[in-house]
Amino acid sequence: MFKKRTDLALEAQELWRESAERTSRLPGVKAVKRKQEGYTVTEVRVLDERGAEALGKPVGSYRTVDLAGFWQRRPDFFPRAVRTVGTELRELLAPEGAVLVVGLGNDAMTPDAIGPETLRHLLVTRHLIASLPKQFAGFRPVAAFAAGVLGTTGVESAEAVRALVGETKPGCVIAVDALAARRMGRVCNTVQLSDAGITPGSGVGNHRAALSRETLGVPVIAIGVPTVVEASTLAADLLEEAGIPDFDPARLRTGGGEMTVTTRDIDAQVRDLAKVVGYAINWALQELEIEEITALLS
Template sequence: MERFVQRTDLAAESRELAMSGKADDVEGTRFEEGQDHEVKYQKLEVFNEAGQNAIGKPIGTYYTAEIASVLRRESETFTDTVGAVSALIKNLLGETKGEGCTLVVGLGNRDITPDVIGPLCTESVLVTRHLKEHAPKDFEFLSPVAAISPGVLGTSGIESADYIKWVCDNLKPERVIAIDALAARNLDRLCRTVQITDTGITPGSGVGNSRSAINKDVLGVPVIAIGIPTVVDIRSLLVDMGDGKVSEKAASTNDMIVTPRNIDSEVVCASRVVAYAINLALHEGLTVEDIDMMVG
């Protein structure tokens, strides 16, 4: 039997692993919990190198919100959930939210269902940059927003980070919001959790296929990363069932992942929550009903 380190993109799960067997919180971090309507959330701050090494995540702030109640799109639940997630996004936008353009980036492969979260989100993001440029008075109540979905290296031949950097150099946005599918270690989190962080993102890291990082150091502007877990590495499941150990045969299954059988409908619902939350965070004064009319 060998010991296997479970893979996860979620800072909350990384903290749980780091906390295993400890009475005190992880050094270099601060953790708190809250609730907005039916949405429970956790806030994890990693504020020094000790915390970064313990958690295995960059220094910054991480929100993890539970959105399980919205899988059935009942109007009131959906509205409350979108509002709660939007409030967390606003917390991280903070002082970066000015009059400049926001570039929303939907990362992922449209042809792979668990990886389609990012592209689906961009379809429901209210794109307004061109409207603001051509008729500023008519659309003064909206913020300038542009959206792209750069695809993946295997289908475009271009690293997502390079593509986004080129767009940023020409568009000169004030901030970037990057959306991607994530990997979790717990099945209960799949399509039921949203992570929001100001540290940027490294696409593919949770499934052992890391690409170039997309963060402030690379792009030169603040990057808010929003992710929804859609897969679990099969060995992470086996570890949970085997007291932290996996057999030699199980350890060799390094290319297998698990995803819900109804993932096609769940990614649509979860991505809609995130897209609407982004719209509310960027366009002050709009309601969910307004967004429904504008993006359908």
């Protein structure tokens, strides 16, 4: 059977309901939808192992912010997006303690660059608090690390982050990475936040060792932005939408391996969304307004 791929818990729930036309309540999973600053937020909670097995996601909270309206550039679109993502992140974080923000991915490959690009908009304070404790007493200690990729560093991201966690001893890790969506309509239109950790490289089909509480010894909050769709998954959806549900799954796979599809303006979209995520992390961690964040970053 052909398996459509997605890293979004929201889409995994949709796929479960579509399989065999299931209409019953999904056991071990609870979904709640709400509005925040004009943006729709859907929280999918995987409550137990039944839900984890059904969705293929670890137990935890998965919050998907729909930012499709962001690109319409309506009044205050950027501050509202930052506060929406920041509010969801703040609810997943402990109220205090040092934080390590890890930018996962390859900055030389645009669809995989959301992690490193986010760090450009991050207020790094750990060293300032250590050297000037009185002046920065009101700030939360934050460190940043661009993990790179195995092909250029020779080191697994999980190995590097584990060593850094052991040295700096943060109370929490925030990991930012690219994801894969099932539908093109969600590419660069959504942000998923989760307290269940993350598997680096999942967005570009290059799965590595997971970053989670189990592997690092501290809570791991994952922030993911879907930047690609697998070509076979997209083709399967298009065939079904065209009324052709019966097709040969093998013919959807390319001979040279799986291909991924992204948007033509992915460069600008990654830059804009990385800024939203970076500002949202700052907003969630520090007692600062967006204008103050801009002033400090400049």
